[in-house]
Amino acid sequence: MKRSFKIAARYSEKNDLTITRRHCIQFLRAIPDNAAQLVFTSPPYNLGKVYEPRTTIDEYVSFQDDVIAECARIVRPGGSICWQVGTYVAERGDLFPLDILLYGLFAKQPSFRLRNRVIWYFEHGEHCRNRLSGRHECILWWSKGDDYLFNLDAIRVPQKYPGKRSYRGPNRGRPSGNPRGKNPGDVWSIPNVKGNHVEKTSHPCQFPIALAEYFVLALTNTHDLVVDPFLGSGTTAIASLRNCRRAAGSDINPEYIEIARGRVRSLERGHLPYRDRAKSIYVPLPNSPLTVPPEHFVEGNGGRAHHFSSARKTLRADSNLYVSSSR
Numbered sequence: 001m002k003r004s005f006k007i008a009a010r011y012s013e014k015n016d017l018t019i020t021r022r023h024c025i026q027f028l029r030a031i032p033d034n035a036a037q038l039v040f041t042s043p044p045y046n047l048g049k050v051y052e053p054r055t056t057i058d059e060y061v062s063f064q065d066d067v068i069a070e071c072a073r074i075v076r077p078g079g080s081i082c083w084q085v086g087t088y089v090a091e092r093g094d095l096f097p098l099d100i101l102l103y104g105l106f107a108k109q110p111s112f113r114l115r116n117r118v119i120w121y122f123e124h125g126e127h128c129r130n131r132l133s134g135r136h137e138c139i140l141w142w143s144k145g146d147d148y149l150f151n152l153d154a155i156r157v158p159q160k161y162p163g164k165r166s167y168r169g170p171n172r173g174r175p176s177g178n179p180r181g182k183n184p185g186d187v188w189s190i191p192n193v194k195g196n197h198v199e200k201t202s203h204p205c206q207f208p209i210a211l212a213e214y215f216v217l218a219l220t221n222t223h224d225l226v227v228d229p230f231l232g233s234g235t236t237a238i239a240s241l242r243n244c245r246r247a248a249g250s251d252i253n254p255e256y257i258e259i260a261r262g263r264v265r266s267l268e269r270g271h272l273p274y275r276d277r278a279k280s281i282y283v284p285l286p287n288s289p290l291t292v293p294p295e296h297f298v299e300g301n302g303g304r305a306h307h308f309s310s311a312r313k314t315l316r317a318d319s320n321l322y323v324s325s326s327r
């Protein structure tokens, strides 16, 4: 795709992209009531990452309350807010699922209704020793009112058994599936943006373009405005511009604003790396040498690569990672 976007720091409905280095509350206040069709964002999780001071949980919830109220104001009736969150970990290791913590802040907004709690599942992340490793986050999808936009056809996925036919009832013998594909459901497996992911920038917490793209396609129409108050590396804006929507976003960190601008420039030139949402997930074969690096063998095997089934017997006692991946 080669396009030229009209980009500005001050909001105007004529911009293709408004990108502002400001506190999100100041940014949102400059957007008129009912201007946006969709707010899609991932806020800080209060984990004390480089881009956020760690505060008390009450202060964090109060900050989120202010941001959510502004987002509710700028979304038009029939539009949506999607809040992509994971888990806040308190000092003593207590977990607070942020969707549960923040649910009431949305529920109290007049006419907002929860439509889905989408589980975003991925296979990479930290390996915990004292509990199960976290491998999902979620997205709360709230609509403003009951008459809301939902373009299901735009996000259908291939049927598993396309030739399947009804075996009873009035449709017996006829194809039973929707020829346009099936509803993608509310559990999505999309690789997270770590190390070797093609979309990786130096931003520490990017989400994949595909994740935002599903919601942009389903919850907006061409030329609609999509807003992300915590823009980071600009992923929501990119998912929107790629699909001919307008976008607006803010971040307090100038470095991240530069990354976002750079990605938009690459998109304009047609060079932006993108992992297609239709691309399948890599599944390693259990007997592949890649699943057992040589240093996981005990000494005495001559450094030779074993067939995995025999290698399992000689794995070091402190390494259970590769044993579990063969199951």
Ligand SMILES: C[S@@+](CC[C@H](N)C(=O)[O-])C[C@H]1O[C@@H](n2cnc3c(N)ncnc32)[C@H](O)[C@@H]1O
Residues within 6 Å of the ligand: 022, 023, 024, 025, 041, 042, 043, 044, 045, 051, 052, 203, 205, 206, 207, 208, 229, 230, 231, 232, 233, 234, 235, 236, 250, 251, 252, 253, 256
């Ligand atoms: C979880 S990251 C978002 C990452 C983004 N979804 C992406 O794909 O790159 C949260 C972002 O919020 C920004 N941020 C934190 N506090 C903010 C505030 N008060 N106003 C605007 N941005 C803020 C951080 O700098 C960080 O880039």
